[in-house]
Amino acid sequence: xxxxxxxxxxxxxxxxxxxxxxxxxxDGAGWTDVDAVLAALAAQRxxxxxxxxxxxxxxxxxxxxxxxxxxxxxxxRQGHSIEVELDWPQREPPELLYHGTVExxxxxxxxxxxxxxxxxxxxxxxxxxxATIVGxxxxxxxxxxxxAGDLARSGQAFFLTGNGVWLTDHVPPDFLxxx
Ligand code: HQG
Numbered sequence: 001x002x003x004x005x006x007x008x009x010x011x012x013x014x015x016x017x018x019x020x021x022x023x024x025x026x027d028g029a030g031w032t033d034v035d036a037v038l039a040a041l042a043a044q045r046x047x048x049x050x051x052x053x054x055x056x057x058x059x060x061x062x063x064x065x066x067x068x069x070x071x072x073x074x075x076x077r078q079g080h081s082i083e084v085e086l087d088w089p090q091r092e093p094p095e096l097l098y099h100g101t102v103e104x105x106x107x108x109x110x111x112x113x114x115x116x117x118x119x120x121x122x123x124x125x126x127x128x129x130x131a132t133i134v135g136x137x138x139x140x141x142x143x144x145x146x147x148a149g150d151l152a153r154s155g156q157a158f159f160l161t162g163n164g165v166w167l168t169d170h171v172p173p174d175f176l177x178x179x
Contacts, residue, residue, distance in 0.1 A: 002046045007056050010046060011037070011065060015076040030075040030084035034067070037074055063163035078161045081118050088159040088167065095149035097124040097166050098179060100135025101142055109144070114171035121159070121167035124148070128179055143179035151175045 014022045014037070015030065022040035024032045034053065041048045048056070057065045057074070067074050078086060099114060099122070114122045125131040128143055135141025151171065152158055159167040 002048065004056050004059065007041070007046060007048050007052070008060055008064065010041070010044070011056070011074075012076065012079070014040065015065065015074070016080045017082060019082070026075070026082070026084065028085050029087055030080060031068065031073040032075065034072055034074050066162060077163050078119075078121075078123070078165055078167065080120060084120075086120075086159075086161070088161050090157050091160040093124075093148035093152055093158040093160075093166055093168075094126060095147070097126060097146040097148040098128050098131035099124050099144045099146055099171070100131035100133065101144060102135060102139040103142055104139070106142065109176070110173055113173045113176065114144075114146070116169070121169060122171055124166040124168065124171075126164065126166065131179075145177040145179050146171050147175045147177070 014024055015026070015032070019026050019032065022037075022043070024036055024040060026032050034050070038048065038050060038053065053074075054067070057067055064076055064079070065074055066077055078088075080086075101109065116122050123134070124146055125134060131143050132141045135143065148158060148166070151168070156168060161167060
């Protein structure tokens with residue numbers, strides 16, 4: 001039986017990066033039919049019925065996925081490489097946000113700031129503990145502080161996702177410091 005993590009990874013691949021790999025079609029905001037996802041899982045011989053999918057969505061460690069109110073549609077909350085309009089609300093960020101990265105990226109980050117790389121936005125955390133987990137995915141975390149309040153007052157938009165991740169287009173080097 002596939003474990004929750006394997007199902008979650010498959011969902012992430014389809015819903016963020018390659019829906020066509022499972023013949024799924026996402027709408028402009030990233031939603032697709034739950035029934036189509038269940039059929040695609042079955043086609044891959046991944047044992048996952050509706051209750052199981054619901055449990056994967058609800059217990060996911062980072063609340064990566066969400067279901068529509070009627071339970072008929074599913075999408076990834078963020079992290080897409082394909083084009084989607086996520087319609088997260090624009091919010092005033094706190095004065096400081098955090099970004100967890102690793103030593104080997106510091107030179108380019110100091111030169112050009114934080115860039116979205118393969119995602120749509122730069123992802124920022126509201127606390128150091130979360131940023132440390134993000135950075136540790138790639139080695140030993142180095143935590144950068146982001147003067148988000150100043151950057152917002154300079155006119156840049158920040159968006160807050162349903163699972164508490166702050167998104168913005170770019171953080172210029174002048175707005176970065178070390179924690
Ligand atoms: C780095 C995961 C060179 C950046 C996590 C990061 C998070 C630069 C990497 C979420 C750079 C991109 C996002 C520049 C940024 N030059 N490197 N100018 N600007 N970088 O994965 O923030 O599991 O796209 O520091 O937990 O690490 O997917 O972004 O190391 O919440 O739900 O380029 O993804 O969540 O890596 O992670 P990523 P991230 P999920």
